[in-house]
Amino acid sequence: MEQPSFTPPYDAVEPTEEARQALRKSVKMRAHLRDRGQTRFEIEVTDLSLSGFRAETSFTLWPGTVVWLTLPGLAGLEAVVAWRDKFKYGCAFAKPLHPAVFDHIVALSQR
Numbered sequence: 001m002e003q004p005s006f007t008p009p010y011d012a013v014e015p016t017e018e019a020r021q022a023l024r025k026s027v028k029m030r031a032h033l034r035d036r037g038q039t040r041f042e043i044e045v046t047d048l049s050l051s052g053f054r055a056e057t058s059f060t061l062w063p064g065t066v067v068w069l070t071l072p073g074l075a076g077l078e079a080v081v082a083w084r085d086k087f088k089y090g091c092a093f094a095k096p097l098h099p100a101v102f103d104h105i106v107a108l109s110q111r
Contacts (some may be wrong), residue, residue: 002062022051023049023050024048024054025047025048025049025106026046027045027046027047028044028045028046028109029044029045030044030107031045031071032069032070033055033061033067033068034066034076035061035066035067036090039048043055043057043059043084045046045069048106050097050099050102051092051096051097052082052092052093052097053069053079053090053091054088054090055088055089056087057087057089058087059068061081062081063081064080064081065081066079066080066081067079067091070109071105073108075103077094078093078098079093079094080091080092102104
């Protein structure tokens with residue numbers, strides 16, 4: 001599987017709007033995240049793009065960690081933690097979302 005491209009060291013802060021690679025939509029939805037150690041915990045997804053998402057959780061994750069995002073009604077989506085700022089995280093999907101899946105997730109968040 002192709003890994004998302006990041007050049008270490010990973011940025012510890014959220015990227016600027018100019019640095020974003022894709023349009024982001026503000027969402028607010030509960031989801032679950034799982035790491036390779038099989039630890040599953042709840043997160044709140046706060047924005048989403050075809051290439052990644054931003055979330056908040058009190059669980060500690062480190063940049064470079066591979067995770068799987070599970071949203072209601074969808075299979076787990078592989079991603080890597082790109083940055084961390086206290087309890088906020090930015091993650092990049094291993095494979096970009098299909099635009100129809102992206103639209104479906106955004107619509108779910110508005111219910």
